[in-house]
Amino acid sequence: MANTGRTFQDPRSKSSPNLRITGESMGEFLPGETQALQSRLEIQEVMIQLFIHRSVIEPILVPAVVEPLLVLVLAGAARVEERALGGEWEAVEVNAGDFFFTSSDEPYEMRWQTHGGDTFEVMHLYLGLPLIEHASRELSGHHAGPVRLRDVSGARDGRIAFFMEQLRTELVLERSPSALFARSLAQALAVHLVRSYLAESQLGRRVNALQVYKLRKVTDAMSAHLSAEFSLATLASLAELSEYHFSRLFKRATGLSPSQYFIRLRMVRARHLLLETRLSVIDVGLAVGYSSPSHFSQIFRREVGVTPSEFRGS
Structure with a gap:
């Protein structure tokens, strides 16, 4: 694990509040250390990043991402606060195994305070939209277009933790990583997300829609x-x-x-x-x-x- 030596950029200095970025760019906007990844295997529609975070007192503006973003706490504990721009702070206590999920197209603010140590470690996983839409078509049939999933903060889901840990093992720790295996894990995770975290507005069959x-x-x-x-x-x-x-x-x-x-x-x-x-x-x-x-x-x-x-x- 190594510090890349980069300095993070405040999105407010680069763009309007409507800023949306790709997963590859997120590291530029978050303070903390990026953990070096040993694997150079690149898989379309699947990308992971590993971060070591220290307490952040002043709020940071987190850009919206193009791809659905999952964050799994790997180690440590923290009190994490989030709010929509201009909204009220909402706090959650997180420990290893807890996760966050967002597919919002709006940026938001965050700050956090670590517990029992100086740092906590997290894994970011970006799933390409085609994986989510493929899962939706396979499960629902009637909804072949973009899927709206609900945001989740500081929850615990054994399947999500399992799939993300397996992806980290395959892409970071495995000496001979398999693109086929990693893509299969990512697709299985996408199916679970569509099954369990569909936004309320999309629950049930759409009526009066195109056959x-x-x-x-x-x-x-x-x-x-x-x-x-x-x-x-x-x-x-x-x-x-x-x-x-x-x-x-x-x-x-x-x-x-x-x-x-x-x-x-x-x-x-x-x-x-x-x-x-x-x-x-x-x-x-x-x-x-x-x-x-x-x-x-x-x-x-x-x-x-x-x-x-x-x-x-x-």
Whole structure:
């Protein structure tokens, strides 16, 4: 374990309160030491970070993350306080084995006081949105779009602790880590989260929403033509509905308008191409339908929180 020597950045000095970042960037915004990871295995849609934290008296602004974030307390104990911007502080006492979960798209403030020692250790786990959506489709069928999970602070869940410890063992301690095994653990964890932590607004079947087979037909068509221009008329025709009724029922089924969902699919594909290929940023933009590099960068930054070049790490 080693201190990276970095200094954390206050998000308030970089952006508006609407800042959203990728998991890779979180270490820049949290005080404390980052533990060195021995494994160099990179797995799409799964990323972990290990931190050693000391007490933080002054509140820090934690950016919203693009990916769902799980935090497991590995060692130590602390009193952790959180609040929405402008809200009241809520406190929870945590010990090893407790976890936090957030998929909020709003930043929030935190501070903490350690107990019985100077530090406590935590593990951050970021699950790619496709893992969550795959779990939702497999479990529910009727909801093929983005999933809203409820935030959890300082709770205890044996399955979550087990899966996260197994992922840490595989990705950090195992001499010959397996991407297949790690991805399987992450997918099993995503299934458990969808089963147990679905937001109340999504419990139960959505009524008056687009039928499952029509939704799948439309989303498959979107995925197959990400480089093409978005056409509401074409999608409505596939669903055999007027544009107005199609848009209304699609949003009830997924929580997003057809155009917003299409952009989400484009950004998922763009992130994959940026990480897994050597295509230039311009070619990645073209592959997902943006002939203007500046427009692609603008949309990517709005949806992901950083520019394509920053996301790739160049």
